[in-house]
Amino acid sequence: MAAGGTRGRRGPAPSLPLAAEPRRFPRPRAAGRGGMAGERAAGLVRELHRAGGGNLPPFRAEGLRQALEEMRALYERNQADVSEAKSGRTDLIFLIRFRHCCLLRNQRCVLAYLYDRLLRIRALRWEYGSVLPNTIQFHMSAEEVEWFNRYKKSLATYMRSVGGEEGLDLTQDIKPPKSLYIEVRCLRDYGEFEIDDGTTILLKKNSQHFLPRWKCEQLIRQGVLEHILS
Numbered sequence: 001m002a003a004g005g006t007r008g009r010r011g012p013a014p015s016l017p018l019a020a021e022p023r024r025f026p027r028p029r030a031a032g033r034g035g036m037a038g039e040r041a042a043g044l045v046r047e048l049h050r051a052g053g054g055n056l057p058p059f060r061a062e063g064l065r066q067a068l069e070e071m072r073a074l075y076e077r078n079q080a081d082v083s084e085a086k087s088g089r090t091d092l093i094f095l096i097r098f099r100h101c102c103l104l105r106n107q108r109c110v111l112a113y114l115y116d117r118l119l120r121i122r123a124l125r126w127e128y129g130s131v132l133p134n135t136i137q138f139h140m141s142a143e144e145v146e147w148f149n150r151y152k153k154s155l156a157t158y159m160r161s162v163g164g165e166e167g168l169d170l171t172q173d174i175k176p177p178k179s180l181y182i183e184v185r186c187l188r189d190y191g192e193f194e195i196d197d198g199t200t201i202l203l204k205k206n207s208q209h210f211l212p213r214w215k216c217e218q219l220i221r222q223g224v225l226e227h228i229l230s
Contacts, residue, residue, distance in 0.1 A: 038102050041067040041109035048116050054127075056120050059141040067110055074103045121148050125155065126171050129218040172214045182213050184225040193219075 044063050051057040078099045081092045121144055124132055130152045137145065160167040190203035195215055203209070203219075208228065219225040 038070075038105045038109070040070060041106040041113075044113040045109050045116075048113060054120065054123065056117065056124065056136055056139050058139045059117070059144065061141065064110065064113070067106055071103055071106045071110075074099045074106075078103075117144065118147060122151060124148075125152050128221050129171065130156070131222070133222070169214075172217055180213055181210055182216060183208060183210050183228040184216050184220070185228055187223060187226050190219070190224050 040063055044060055044067065047057055047060065078096050081089075081096050085092045085096060121140065124136060125148065128136070132148070140148070155170075159170055162168045186203045186205055186207045186209070189205050192200050193203050193215075194200045195212060201209060201211075203224065216225050216227075220227055
């Protein structure tokens, strides 16, 4: 209590800001030249998604190389920063964790891209047979072509091992047929074609034939014949 019964006066209370200004952080960049971290690998997956199921877009070797390069750069920079963080640079821990998350995301995207393409290539064996059209092979990498050849050989070996002496063609009648014979039109010159009873017919462009369904299915998939729907 001050002399004379009066309280001591205090200075005016400091004014408080209405709202704290949010801190602004720079957008994370990739380890390489420009672009968001992980954008190259994610772009590979997005391209497959846009192509839709059953379609095989061209193999992006350059995009894959850039994604792997970014992963290598992220790993090397993290290795250097980990050494400094162990020496007491704790401010680098967040950046190390961020780069590690980017590296794992790139890894998932790259594996998803390669695996999804293999699934589509495997489905093409059942759709087109053992010989793929040149337009599809042009979109495949050398490693994918080699994988397809190994897969079709494994499938052929298995089909020969079941179904008796002649084996069993599992690629025929994937959907239950409504009739055993169908009417087809030849879309291009193919040459001689032998059916079950030993009869040989000549498949010429625009010619029409009434043939066993199971003998025609692969030629229909290859674009040689066209099923005439009445």
